[in-house]
Amino acid sequence: MAQAVVIGGGWAGLAAALALGEAGVDFLLLEAAPRLGGKVRTLGQGGFLVEGGPDASVRYKGEVLELAQRFGLESIGTLPQKPSALILKGGRAHPLPEGLMQVIPGDLKALARTPLLSLSGKLRALMDLVLPRGKKEDESLREFVERRLGPEVYAALVAPLAGGIYGGEPEGLSMKAAFPQLLELEKGHRSLLLGAMRARKARGSREGGSLFFSFPKGLSALTQRMAEALGERVRLLSPVVGVEPVGSRYRLHTPKGALEAEAVIxxxxxxxxxxxxxxxxxxxxxxxxxIPHTQAATVSLAFPEPLPVVGHGLLIAKGEGFRVRGFTWAHQKWPGRAPEGHSLVRAYLSGEAARLAEAELAKVALEDLRRFLGREVRPSHTFVFRFPEGMPAYQVGHLERLGRLEMALLKAPGVFLAGNYLEGVGLPEVVRSGKRAASRALAHLALAPTP
Incomplete structure (x- = not known):
């Protein structure tokens, strides 16, 4: 019998297991797959370094950086690019305005210059400077942005950006759960634009390469370091098919037999x-x-030639007729991702498009890329990654749902949850959720009677 068992070897489970180990708890981590890392998956082939899932973390949230420093991993920033990315709207690719604060403008000059918005759209956005604060405790992303900045800013700028983070259609996302920092800006500054201008100065810049980071050998380098630290306490190819309360403990059923634990994460x-x-x-x-989830998939296409692309990537506004939600020019975003003179493009798909078979996903990604480039290109390598469980969508009322979930879990002392469906889909939030679950498990074990 172990004191604690962690089910799942993604970054939430790894962070939880590390915290348990540091506290001296006897634990096991059970992972159904033959590898650790969950959605974090780095693949090297033919001189290309491909990320299947997330390709970066943010510097202004410290959880991932702290783990990297603990294991002696050097981080790398994105390659400086101006513009940092483009948005396809009306059949044309327009530069992403500089100085964004998450998904909203944080630079009035850049807002005034952007061709993504009409003059009337820009004037409507500036009304934010005099509008009163909202009165709702929570509202949807679309409702919030249209109330503050107008429908044009939402459709042309915010929706493509938010769709790239959460996948699917972002209009129903809860501000309180998905973008609490923006709600706080409105509360603290009344004007969202002025609040964003002040807040973004404390963060890195997309254009300068200091906002996002990864590692020279990709994000899986941190997975490997965490796995090495956990050692023999990890069991791969060990799916848990059932959990059963047995007195004050839990019996976990696996194809290789049952085991018991006082706490389960x-x-x-x-x-x-x-x-x-x-x-x-x-x-x-x-x-x-x-909690709704949107299926997701990525397709990385490697080319033995330089492609005529700008910035780190391209987001695609709704209604443009593309099935791909966006592209990342990985060879221009990160150093060391492709051999000299080659290109590496990553396409992101979600929703119905992501349900396609791997061969169809590759075909759709290549067709949309050719359409954007306006010419024939042939990849030398193709990498397809599918995520059937996809990305969670934090709908309005999500935090209230989590509150009810906490109450429901009180009926099973010793069971704790961690993952990207709780309080953030980013890697720092995922790590934080694992550490929080471990902290609660440790508190439970301290109170549990000695057998």
């Missing part, structure tokens, strides 16, 4: 957590199932 995607909790926590199961 479910660091799986929400659908898997719901399935494991269903036999004894039906209310928690229903709440977890109510």
């Amino acid at each position: 479910l660091a799986t995607p929400a659908p898997q957590a719901a399935a494991l909790l269903r036999p004894f926590l039906p209310e928690a199961t229903a709440l977890l199932k109510g």
